[in-house]
């Protein structure tokens with residue numbers, strides 16, 4: 315696998331021996347946390363494995379990488395001046411543009427001087443006598459802090475496929491989540507690509523244009539909508555910037571962190587013509603939320619969902635004339651129950667003569683060989699293999715660190731049957747440990763920027779409350795946590811989400827417990843609950859003097 319090269323612009327800060335807070339990760343969560351804690355007068359150090367800020371946008375540099383939330387929406391709201399001055403270029407910005415934004419934020423607030431780069435946190439143990447976290451890094455450094463904040467992201471622990479023979483391949487291999495900074499030139503090469511989630515769906519059309527030949531190995535097809543990406547028009551930028559506060563408020567109150575008019579009708583109460591016209595509008599709009607929110611019951615009722623599924627299947631058959639390829643590209647699970655994708659020319663790419671689709675459900679993958687990939691049917695020879703095989707989502711980046719709370723209890727062991735949190739923010743037995751967008755919060759079911767800001771604000775308010783009231787620690791009660799986990803499961807059970815083998819359910823990682831991890835009640839409702847809990851003196855948490 316290729317390893318990213320160093321970024322010259324990143325500072326080389328050294329780790330202090332103590333700080334008020336240790337923040338793990340310098341993505342959008344860690345950056346905002348650092349800024350906010352500093353303004354509260356606290357000392358904080360961020361520890362980051364990469365060589366610069368950006369988190370997921372630092373690592374995921376694969377060809378075609380873009381966010382699937384619009385730029386004017388997928389950005390910080392906490393600094394109105396920055397909101398006005400930063401100039402987004404595209405409707406759905408590319409990874410380089412988002413990284414540039416992250417770097418702009420780091421420069422603006424001089425964040426890098428308190429970020430230690432090129433350093434992975436390996437362990438964090440709670441010292442009950444001193445009520446501090448003892449944090450250790452891969453380089454043997456140690457720092458003690460009152461607060462430990464895991465800003466490690468939901469999709470940052472990448473996953474290699476569990477296929478025999480991975481190391482035997484003699485050609486070049488790449489993982490979408492660790493793309494070389496200098497890029498990859500596939501010109502003239504025979505390329506194999508495994509995985510058709512968002513990373514595969516975005517990279518396949520771009521790699522297909524360059525490679526001599528591209529073979530895509532698909533285990534489960536994705537639902538994908540055309541992004542209809544384009545340059546932003548000056549008038550729409552001006553309109554948003556002219557009334558940003560109203561928009562930001564609407565984001566906070568919405569279901570997915572992207573305001574859309576709430577649906578009022580059932581998909582089953584309208585005529586087929588009306589329904590198809592609505593779905594057509596969503597398809598044309600280039601917005602996933604418009605499809606998922608087209609009717610009140612698309613996400614919760616199988617029959618209603620089937621109407622959306624039939625619509626997308628029809629679109630795939632229109633875009634891909636070869637009937638077998640089109641049929642292979644049609645998913646059979648409910649729309650939206652695995653993360654849908656937003657693409658540019660994804661389905662059309664399969665019409666190219668140099669692109670081939672291998673349906674692993676008909677032709678199972680057997681092994682990676684010296685020359686390429688062997689399926690049950692034959693061996694395919696390649697010069698390069700791209701793994702677009704995803705992440706140990708939501709829990710991987712937390713349990714990869716040896717986190718031990720009171721009585722040396724291990725977070726990883728406590729979560730063997732699935733993550734247990736209160737609000738997705740804290741976990742019982744782990745005082746003064748906060749997670750940003752942790753399991754049990756809306757996180758990946760939302761515009762991440764909205765959820766990140768909400769969590770950072772809530773956590774910082776909680777810390778301020780402790781300071782003001784003279785409390786030393788905050789920790790969820792076991793009972794509040796159990797009730798929250800039950801509530802998260804209950805809400806999920808009202809939806810179709812548990813019907814798919816998704817990474818939301820931990821189903822992509824062998825041995826991972828099948829638990830629906832994010833909170834599906836919507837960001838607006840969730841925010842209200844968090845605010846009520848804070849207003850009641852942090853109900854469900856134990857605060858110790």
Ligand code: NAP
Nearest residue numbers: 380381382475476509510511512513533534653702703704
């Ligand atoms: P992913 O959605 O988990 O997709 C991984 C793909 O690899 C799946 O098709 C999976 O098949 C396949 N796979 C995994 N192990 C395999 C094996 N052993 N054999 C064959 N196939 C295997 O990962 P991702 O595409 O990196 O995306 C993850 C998430 O990151 C997205 O859902 C999204 O939330 C986020 N993301 C967002 C954007 C964006 O904003 N546009 C872009 C990229 C990623 P199965 O489905 O059968 O497991």
